[in-house]
Amino acid sequence: MIQDTATEMEIWEWLKEVPDPEIPVLSIVDLGIVRGVQCAAQRGVTKIIITPTYSGCPAMVVIGEEIRSTMKRHGIEDLVLETALSPAWTTDWMSEAAKERLRAYGVAPPSRLVNIVGLSTEVTAGSIDSEGLVECPQCGSARTEMVSRYGSTACKALYKCKSCLEPFDAFKSH
Amino acid sequence: MQNKKSLFEYVLRLGDSCLILSQRLGEWCGHGPILEEDIALTNFALDLLGHARFWLSYAAELEGVGRDEDQLAFLRDSGEFRNLLLVEQENGDFAETIARQFYFDTWHLAMLEKLRGSNDEKVRAIAEKAAKEVRYHLQRSTDWVVRLGDGTAESKRRMQSAIDLLWTYTGEMLEMDAIDQEMLDCGIGVDLSVIREGWMEHVGKVFDEATLTTPATTWMQRGGKQGTHTERLGYILSEMQTMQRSYPGLEW
Numbered sequence: 199m200i201q202d203t204a205t206e207m208e209i210w211e212w213l214k215e216v217p218d219p220e221i222p223v224l225s226i227v228d229l230g231i232v233r234g235v236q237c238a239a240q241r242g243v244t245k246i247i248i249t250p251t252y253s254g255c256p257a258m259v260v261i262g263e264e265i266r267s268t269m270k271r272h273g274i275e276d277l278v279l280e281t282a283l284s285p286a287w288t289t290d291w292m293s294e295a296a297k298e299r300l301r302a303y304g305v306a307p308p309s310r311l312v313n314i315v316g317l318s319t320e321v322t323a324g325s326i327d328s329e330g331l332v333e334c335p336q337c338g339s340a341r342t343e344m345v346s347r348y349g350s351t352a353c354k355a356l357y358k359c360k361s362c363l364e365p366f367d368a369f370k371s372h
Numbered sequence: 373m374q375n376k377k378s379l380f381e382y383v384l385r386l387g388d389s390c391l392i393l394s395q396r397l398g399e400w401c402g403h404g405p406i407l408e409e410d411i412a413l414t415n416f417a418l419d420l421l422g423h424a425r426f427w428l429s430y431a432a433e434l435e436g437v438g439r440d441e442d443q444l445a446f447l448r449d450s451g452e453f454r455n456l457l458l459v460e461q462e463n464g465d466f467a468e469t470i471a472r473q474f475y476f477d478t479w480h481l482a483m484l485e486k487l488r489g490s491n492d493e494k495v496r497a498i499a500e501k502a503a504k505e506v507r508y509h510l511q512r513s514t515d516w517v518v519r520l521g522d523g524t525a526e527s528k529r530r531m532q533s534a535i536d537l538l539w540t541y542t543g544e545m546l547e548m549d550a551i552d553q554e555m556l557d558c559g560i561g562v563d564l565s566v567i568r569e570g571w572m573e574h575v576g577k578v579f580d581e582a583t584l585t586t587p588a589t590t591w592m593q594r595g596g597k598q599g600t601h602t603e604r605l606g607y608i609l610s611e612m613q614t615m616q617r618s619y620p621g622l623e624w
Contacts, residue, residue: 250422250501252418252419252422252505253419253422253423253425253426253501253502253505254417254418254419254420254421254422254423254425255418255422256418282497283426283497283498283500283501284496284497284500284501285500286497286500286501286504287501345408346408346411346412347412347508347512348408348411348412348415349411352415352418352419356408372504
């Protein structure tokens with residue numbers, strides 16, 4: 199049965215069902231694309247605030263449509279999708295569990311440095327480019343090399359592993 | 373309010389420069405010298421298209437006559453565009469594309485970093501978002517200028533001729549006009565004399581490293597910001613706008 203109003207928590211759960219169109223192992227919540235949910239008071243309008251990963255990300259249109267159809271499936275018809283640009287999206291919003299799933303999918307996750315005890319966040323901030331910080335998602339080797347900063351999508355760079363010689367995608371720290 | 377009309381113009385300039393450069397870079401799709409460059413150039417185009425959409429959507433809102441970003445992009449004629457003359461110049465060879473990009477990126481990043489402190493909330497948000505991406509653009513175009521300049525005799529010759537060719541189009545982006553001044557005075561815009569200083573310094577430093585000769589100060593082309601363009605813009609628009617002109621209101 200469909201309730202008149204859904205709670206904020208329910209909506210967040212439903213949003214986890216919406217995969218990123220380009221990296222389907224991650225949901226839009228995992229990626230930090232959803233920035234806020236405002237619930238409808240008694241049959242009113244529900245507002246969902248999203249932010250683009252990259253300015254020109256062509257997936258945003260599809261993501262908007264997916265949110266609408268998912269919400270509709272759960273009985274929410276009156277939906278306003280709002281795009282917020284500030285604060286600008288960062289890969290720091292990606293959860294640890296999401297990073298693991300990304301690795302299992304074959305994409306090196308962004309900036310593992312954040313998790314290494316003893317290294318400050320300032321080091322992480324400047325590490326966008328540093329070689330060796332990106333580990334091969336196939337064999338785990340740190341002997342990797344960037345082939346191109348621009349890969350198959352705006353959020354990924356193309357890398358090569360010097361240990362197992364496999365090419366792979368790395369999610370850019372941003 | 374006079375300010376609102378000027379802010380519309382100011383935002384339109386930023387949006388149009390991003391849009392036209394994006395369209396130019398898109399011409400490289402499938403023609404890049406190597407696969408990685410093909411992808412990089414079109415990634416730049418995509419980023420800039422994203423920025424153009426933010427700026428033009430905001431411009432449309434400020435204008436308040438019911439036009440949207442698409443109408444601004446597809447239904448204006450050459451004289452109504454406010455982009456810099458630099459970005460409408462042809463792709464030429466790879467060196468010319470890189471020179472144009474390098475001149476633009478150096479200016480673009482400096483502008484965005486300053487606009488992050490604008491007292492207009494929307495301008496600030498767009499600048500914050502775009503600056504993160506444009507940092508990569510500048511890094512890459514800088515790397516290429518050095519690599520080609522300090523490369524083979526042939527790459528150096530071409531890079532030098534590209535920076536010389538486009539130099540005359542770099543004046544207007546560093547020069548204040550009445551709208552720039554008004555936006556500066558009300559705390560929204562940027563002081564271009566400050567941008568000029570940083571621009572000259574970075575460009576000079578990179579040309580030195582690239583063993584290139586910084587072009588001599590010369591007479592500069594101007595007019596793009598006010599709507600007087602080179603004939604090249606017309607060709608871009610006729611290609612970019614053909615679908616909406618032929619089938620008004622068409623949607624994918």
